[in-house]
Amino acid sequence: MRALWLENQQLQFRDDLPLPELGSGDVLIRPRLSGICSTDLELVNGYYPFTGIPGHEFVGDVIEAPGFPDLEGKRVVGEINITCGNCIHCQQDRGSHCVHRTVLGISGRNGVFADNFTLPAENLHIVPDSISDEQAVFTEPLAAALEIQEQINISPTDKVLILGAGRLGQLVAQTISLNDCDLAVVARYPKQRKLLEDRGIKVLEENNIAPGTMDIVVDTTGSPSGFEAARTAVRSRGTIVMKSTYAGTLEINASSLVVDEITLIGSRCGPFGPALNLIKDQLVDPVSLIEETFQITDSIAAIDKAGERGVIKILLTY
Amino acid sequence: MRALWLENQQLQFRDDLPLPELGSGDVLIRPRLSGICSTDLELVNGYYPFTGIPGHEFVGDVIEAPGFPDLEGKRVVGEINITCGNCIHCQQDRGSHCVHRTVLGISGRNGVFADNFTLPAENLHIVPDSISDEQAVFTEPLAAALEIQEQINISPTDKVLILGAGRLGQLVAQTISLNDCDLAVVARYPKQRKLLEDRGIKVLEENNIAPGTMDIVVDTTGSPSGFEAARTAVRSRGTIVMKSTYAGTLEINASSLVVDEITLIGSRCGPFGPALNLIKDQLVDPVSLIEETFQITDSIAAIDKAGERGVIKILLTY
Numbered sequence: 231m232r233a234l235w236l237e238n239q240q241l242q243f244r245d246d247l248p249l250p251e252l253g254s255g256d257v258l259i260r261p262r263l264s265g266i267c268s269t270d271l272e273l274v275n276g277y278y279p280f281t282g283i284p285g286h287e288f289v290g291d292v293i294e295a296p297g298f299p300d301l302e303g304k305r306v307v308g309e310i311n312i313t314c315g316n317c318i319h320c321q322q323d324r325g326s327h328c329v330h331r332t333v334l335g336i337s338g339r340n341g342v343f344a345d346n347f348t349l350p351a352e353n354l355h356i357v358p359d360s361i362s363d364e365q366a367v368f369t370e371p372l373a374a375a376l377e378i379q380e381q382i383n384i385s386p387t388d389k390v391l392i393l394g395a396g397r398l399g400q401l402v403a404q405t406i407s408l409n410d411c412d413l414a415v416v417a418r419y420p421k422q423r424k425l426l427e428d429r430g431i432k433v434l435e436e437n438n439i440a441p442g443t444m445d446i447v448v449d450t451t452g453s454p455s456g457f458e459a460a461r462t463a464v465r466s467r468g469t470i471v472m473k474s475t476y477a478g479t480l481e482i483n484a485s486s487l488v489v490d491e492i493t494l495i496g497s498r499c500g501p502f503g504p505a506l507n508l509i510k511d512q513l514v515d516p517v518s519l520i521e522e523t524f525q526i527t528d529s530i531a532a533i534d535k536a537g538e539r540g541v542i543k544i545l546l547t548y
Numbered sequence: 549m550r551a552l553w554l555e556n557q558q559l560q561f562r563d564d565l566p567l568p569e570l571g572s573g574d575v576l577i578r579p580r581l582s583g584i585c586s587t588d589l590e591l592v593n594g595y596y597p598f599t600g601i602p603g604h605e606f607v608g609d610v611i612e613a614p615g616f617p618d619l620e621g622k623r624v625v626g627e628i629n630i631t632c633g634n635c636i637h638c639q640q641d642r643g644s645h646c647v648h649r650t651v652l653g654i655s656g657r658n659g660v661f662a663d664n665f666t667l668p669a670e671n672l673h674i675v676p677d678s679i680s681d682e683q684a685v686f687t688e689p690l691a692a693a694l695e696i697q698e699q700i701n702i703s704p705t706d707k708v709l710i711l712g713a714g715r716l717g718q719l720v721a722q723t724i725s726l727n728d729c730d731l732a733v734v735a736r737y738p739k740q741r742k743l744l745e746d747r748g749i750k751v752l753e754e755n756n757i758a759p760g761t762m763d764i765v766v767d768t769t770g771s772p773s774g775f776e777a778a779r780t781a782v783r784s785r786g787t788i789v790m791k792s793t794y795a796g797t798l799e800i801n802a803s804s805l806v807v808d809e810i811t812l813i814g815s816r817c818g819p820f821g822p823a824l825n826l827i828k829d830q831l832v833d834p835v836s837l838i839e840e841t842f843q844i845t846d847s848i849a850a851i852d853k854a855g856e857r858g859v860i861k862i863l864l865t866y
Contacts, residue, residue, distance in 0.1 A: 277803070318761075318783070319783075319784055324784060324785055327783075327784035327785060327808065327809070329760075377809075381809070381811075442647075443636075457802070465636070465637075465645075466637055466642060466645035467642055467645060472802060472805060472806050473806075474806065475803060475806065476802035476803045476806060477803065478802075478803070479799045479800060479801050479802065480799070480800055480801075480802040481797045481798070481799055482797060482798055482800055483797055483798075484775070484790060484794035484796075484797065484798040484814075485595070485793060485794045485795065485796070487790060487812070487814035488790050488791075488792065488793065488794060488814035488815065488816055489814070489816060490645065490814065491645070491695075491699070491813070491814045491815060491816055492813075492814050493699075493811060493812070493813045493814075494805070494811070494812040494813075495809070495810075495811045495812075496802075496805035496806035496807070496808065496809045496810050496811075497806065497809060498806055498807060498809055
């Protein structure tokens with residue numbers, strides 16, 4: 231089959247790969263659309279060691295589902311952590327933290343930038359007919375955005391600031407704007423600002439943030455300068471949500487975190503069911519984030535494009 | 549008057565200092581006992597810039613209280629943050645984070661290692677007769693220990709680990725042990741371990757902590773190695789409370805905080821009323837932590853003693 235292959239930080243488009251074998255409980259999926267995420271770019275940049283087929287955001291069709299006749303032929307999205315079911319995290323309903331997990335296209339398991347891939351049947355969610363492919367492909371990052379509200383309470387009186395308005399920042403902004411809080415977003419590029427303003431979301435210049443005034447700051451930049459800006463913006467006893475992949479280590483002033491009693495929270499994968507519901511109810515509009523859709527045969531160019539500054543969502547079709 | 553004086557990281561015992569002047573709303577206090585805290589040692593080590601009289605833990609008598617006849621002659625303890633009453637933090641009930649605050653013996657205001665000092669009347673709490681001086685002098689650090697439970701919920705099913713069993717760690721252990729959780733403390737010195745075991749608190753060797761198993765870790769060490777041990781011990785989606793003064797910056801692996809969805813919380817000053825109640829109800833036993841009481845004239849020796857490894861509480865008398 232055809233697939234994008236990553237090895238030693240080199241991408242290669244290949245057409246000589248064997249069909250994946252189905253493990254116990256697995257189904258075979260043919261993707262319709264997939265999305266390129268910042269984590270994919272970080273894999274290519276070598277921040278995490280990975281050899282194989284990247285890609286984890288998809289909507290696709292189940293083409294083989296031995297033992298799961300109800301899934302056969304269905305259009306699905308899928309959770310990306312493949313879990314053991316037995317460790318303390320699996321037993322305590324934290325499957326995405328499974329000690330023995332593999333992660334689709336990220337760690338220990340080939341991903342979706344290929345003609346076919348496998349996932350356990352239990353990871354799948356059937357996509358309602360009223361949701362288009364272009365909407366459904368955003369389920370995974372939208373779920374990740376919703377994870378923030380699984381972790382912290384956002385109240386109507388909260389002043390919330392989002393730093394960064396890229397592919398994940400936009401979804402975070404759309405989901406948090408569903409709360410009746412005082413939300414503002416720092417967006418660097420005109421295109422990003424327009425997307426936000428079209429939804430009535432307030433855009434701020436970074437220079438215009440009064441220091442120490444924000445109850446909650448969500449950093450989607452993943453950069454030391456973004457974290458520094460978050461630290462400056464947040465009030466004493468406020469919360470910083472770290473909603474991004476960060477490369478390397480971060481130097482933090484621990485003493486000032488203590489003196490100001492700041493809460494820092496790392497945030498990763500989230501709940502698929504609520505994400506699908508938001509799309510179905512048209513409470514979010516991920517489709518507006520699509521910049522360009524490339525053929526899988528042009529996936530290397532697609533990755534390059536996704537890495538350009540200010541580019542929002544790049545999709546692959548098959 | 550006599551006082552310990554800190555200037556350019558040099559301590560000097562002086563007897564030539566003028567009596568402090570009362571500002572508006574202030575009362576004059578003569579300390580009975582005061583306590584030496586790790587923050588005092590860090591001031592001496594130059595981690596925070598401070599020139600003047602250090603010391604912030606005390607029990608004392610009000611000797612002048614113009615405008616506050618009810619306080620005259622009373623035995624009191626006092627909150628250490630002197631606030632403006634007008635800034636956003638004061639208005640939102642976060643007085644200890646007042647933007648314009650001074651802090652008794654720590655920042656912008658002379659402290660209690662002196663024959664007399666001043667505090668605003670509104671900072672004072674009258675000490676019930678049933679509480680001894682030796683108990684009352686622990687009100688401030690005990691309140692700081694209680695701040696943890698103002699910030700996070702500790703449930704009966706939580707596995708909680710405290711790293712460090714020094715002067716603050718012991719009080720944190722005593723207060724958290726009042727919850728019906730599964731508590732263990734890493735204590736380095738035999739004396740520290742005995743104090744904990746005498747109260748039925750489980751003591752763990754650092755080497756015996758299974759990685760990734762603790763729901764909540766409280767780091768009272770203030771050291772990079774303590775933070776590293778906390779990071780290793782905490783489970784995914786667990787919480788690390790930073791309950792100490794940290795010197796300098798801390799290098800953290802931001803990516804792993806995100807992947808494991810860890811919560812970090814800085815923790816500082818806490819509520820005096822509940823601290824006095826715990827002492828009155830004999831639910832804590834701070835007096836057992838006292839190692840030695842020095843005369844104020846020997847305060848330099850007292851500070852040296854408090855800085856020795858494994859030493860718990862050193863008091864000053866006047």
